Amino acid sequence: MKLSIRFRAVWLVSALCILCAPQALADAPLPSWKDTATKKAIVEFVASATNPDSDSFIPVPERIVTTDNDGTLWAEQPVYFQFMFALDRIKAMEQDHPEWKETEPFKSVLSGDLKKVAASGMEGVAKIVAETHANMTQEEFAAIVGDWLATAKHPHTGKAYTDMVYQPMLELLDYLREHDFKVFIVSGGGIDFMRVFAEEVYGVPPEQVVGSTGEASFAMRDGVPAVIKEPELNLVDDKAGKPVGISRHIGRRPVVAIGNSDGDLQMLQYTTIPRSEADTTPRLGIIVRHTDAEREYAYDRESHIGQLKVALDEAPRRGWLVVDMKNDWTQIYP
Amino acid sequence: MKLSIRFRAVWLVSALCILCAPQALADAPLPSWKDTATKKAIVEFVASATNPDSDSFIPVPERIVTTDNDGTLWAEQPVYFQFMFALDRIKAMEQDHPEWKETEPFKSVLSGDLKKVAASGMEGVAKIVAETHANMTQEEFAAIVGDWLATAKHPHTGKAYTDMVYQPMLELLDYLREHDFKVFIVSGGGIDFMRVFAEEVYGVPPEQVVGSTGEASFAMRDGVPAVIKEPELNLVDDKAGKPVGISRHIGRRPVVAIGNSDGDLQMLQYTTIPRSEADTTPRLGIIVRHTDAEREYAYDRESHIGQLKVALDEAPRRGWLVVDMKNDWTQIYP
Known part of the structure; x- marks a missing residue:
């Protein structure tokens, strides 16, 4: 209902703009972005892609944006927030x-x-996932995640995890949507985990969330239909799995890809590298680089979470924008 | 570009309606549907679901429609059209x-x-699929399917396959979309096959097509990124696989499900059966029944393609609408 009203408002405003002042939407975009070359490049890309008289014009149905979540839309230190959820669940189920x-x-x-948990490797993680993410319906899982998000606090900041989203990125997603781009999350995080908060926090509805996915099965339980989450993995939506997730869920190539780590390398490549000389559609790759030890965290090449090394080296050659959180953003969290 | 203009037009019309005459959209809906109880039930469901003052009001984000394709949006006799494609491909590759x-x-x-092909069973089908649907990129496959659709003719009617879509169903999808329902195809057919024509023929974009899905892998070929279709199946989006496909791709329960065979039974159940006494959101199940031997085909309980038996028996108890093609539709094909 809340979203419905919001959609309707955006709709009405947009329609009025068509009728009277098409340039109104372009006023002062991205307020939490400093007036640097990065912001300029984003605004110029959007202006050109949405100008019907431009050679770079992109028809609306092709305006697909895929963005990573962990470290790109919200923080990911000291460990992925979903891992914190799993640990808290183990404690709650003890x-x-x-x-x-x-x-x-x-x-x-x-x-x-x-450290010992980490030493248990993929086998240990699989056991934790099986206990905390499976053998229940999607709805039951969503209720558990919702309760956790409503109460859990980040160990460093004391903030709710959903308050550790990046204000400039929220503005970027809104800005793109105002220009008829359709935003999908494509993340290594669990698809059912992200869907619990993506609509309210990012304005991204469940059907536009792509993530690591478990097997599932349909069952009638006491005459009531249910989809049960199974412990086996069906798709690891990270690294080379990201273009696979995109092709499976979206079925067309994005024009904008946004990430922050080498887990996003293949998505950036898949989105931006021309297929042939005839392939002249403009494409934008964006890497969010964590450079702000004071307001957030500073890490890249050597980090055990969100390592950014190969993609950073490849960025200049590919023309990917590298966002410097410290110098490009006036503000980190809302 | 075509779609862009269409979207913009719908948008503008809708906005003007909000400003001046909300009932305008409701004028003379579903022109190829006779004024029977079936049409009345559909129109009443939509009127009630979109009336903010009604107890049955459904907020816009929840207005998810899932519809089968073969036998529901286009014909499926004498065999699934995708199977005809595979056979034609084998001949072309001979x-x-x-x-x-x-x-x-x-x-x-x-x-x-x-008959001998059919006798080769699932193993034979798998071999045909591997030769005709795999070991190429999504784009290469799409080009082959596009060429086939542009030239192939149906053995009985001599029509192009994409001309054997049901005009009343095209009107129903438009009618639902005009009322802010979001339409997804959820079909046993191949996801990459349907995506080739779903946008142009049904107005359903690739990201809203769910179907049987093969494995896929990402590769750089001579420096050019590609997603390669693999011969192994990842999801059979039929029967109990349909609610799994819905939960994976859409992540929320539909309010309307439309099918024509027992392959749609679980989707109809998943969509319409209340989860608890508190679950009072109105839901609509629709079965398209092939009753018109003259204008199309007549088949149900005994058909080897599109068998409709269990779902037909269950329809009265569940309150599913059964569309009688002969008596409910003035016209079959456009």
Whole structure:
């Protein structure tokens, strides 16, 4: 209902603009972005892509934007927030699982020994995911995630996790949508996890969220239909999995891709590298670089989370914009 | 560009209606539908779901429609059109595969012995799919399908396959969209196959097409990025696979589901059966029943394609509308 009114308002405003003042929407875009070359390049790309008289004009249906989530739309340190959720869930479920006190990786989760949890590797992570993300319906999982998001606090900032989104990125998504770009999230994070908050926090509806996906099955339980989340993975929507997720869920190539790490390298390549000499549609690759140790975090080549190395080296050659959080943004969180 | 103008027009018309005459859109809907109880039920559902003062009001983001394709939006006799495509492809590729003359199921395809092809079972189908639907990029496949659709003719009617869509269903999709319903195709057909024509023929963009899906992989070929279609299946989007496809691609429960066969049973159940007593959102299930041997085909319980038996028996109990093509539609094809 809230969204409905918002949509209707955007609609009405947009329609009035068509009738009277088409340039109104372009007034003072991206207020939390400093007037640097980065902002200028974004505004120029959008102006040109939406100008029917420009050689760079992109028809509305082709205006597909794919953006990463962790480290691109919200923070990802000291570990991915979804991992914090899984650890909190293990703790919350402890009393029903006395055996976890003696079983890894649960034992280390409960004792707070995250190094040992990490040492349990993919096998350990799979066990945690199976206990916290599977054997329930999508709706049951969504309710659990919603409760967690409403109460959990980030260990460094004390903020709610959904308050650790980047204000300049919220503005960028709005700006693109105002110009008829359709924004999809394409993230290594869990698709069902992100769908719980993406609509309210980012304005991205569930059907435009692509993420790592588990197997699922349909069942009638006491005459009531349900889709049950299974523990096996169907798609790891990271690295080379991102173009696969895009082709599966969207079915056409984006014109804008936004990421922050080497996990986004293939999505940036898939979006921006011309297929042939005849392929002249303008495309924009954007990398959000974490350069602000004071207001957020500073990390790239050596980070264990959100490592940015290969994509950073490739950026100049590909013409990808590198956003410098410290110098391009007046503000980090809303 | 074409769509862009169309979107803009719908937008403008809708906005003017908000400003001046909200009821204008409701004038003479569904012209190819006779004034029967079926049409009345559809119009009443939409009127009530979009009336903010009604208890049955559905907020815009929740107005998700899922519709089957084969036998629901276009014909499916004497065999699924995508199967005709695969057979034609085998014939077109024959000269590069002299070994097919001696290998089943290709030998039978080439000799036109479709009974023997059918007898090769799932294993035979998998071999045909691997040769005709895999080991190429999504774009290469789309080009091949596009060429085929532009030239192939249906064996009974001599029409192009994309001319064998149901005019009343095109009107229904438009009618729903005019009332801010978002229409997704959810079909057992191949997702990449349907995406080639769904936007132009049905007004359904690629990102709103859900179908049976193959595995895929990302590769750089001579420095050019590509998503390659693989022969293995990732999702069979039929029967119990339909709610799984819906949960994966859409992430929320539809309010309207439309099908024509037992392959749609679980989608109809998933969409319409209340989850609890508190679940009072109105939902509509529609079954298109093939009753018109003269203008189209007449088949249901005993058909080898599009069998409709369990869902037909369940329809009265669930309140699903059964469309009688002969008596509810003034016209079949455009």
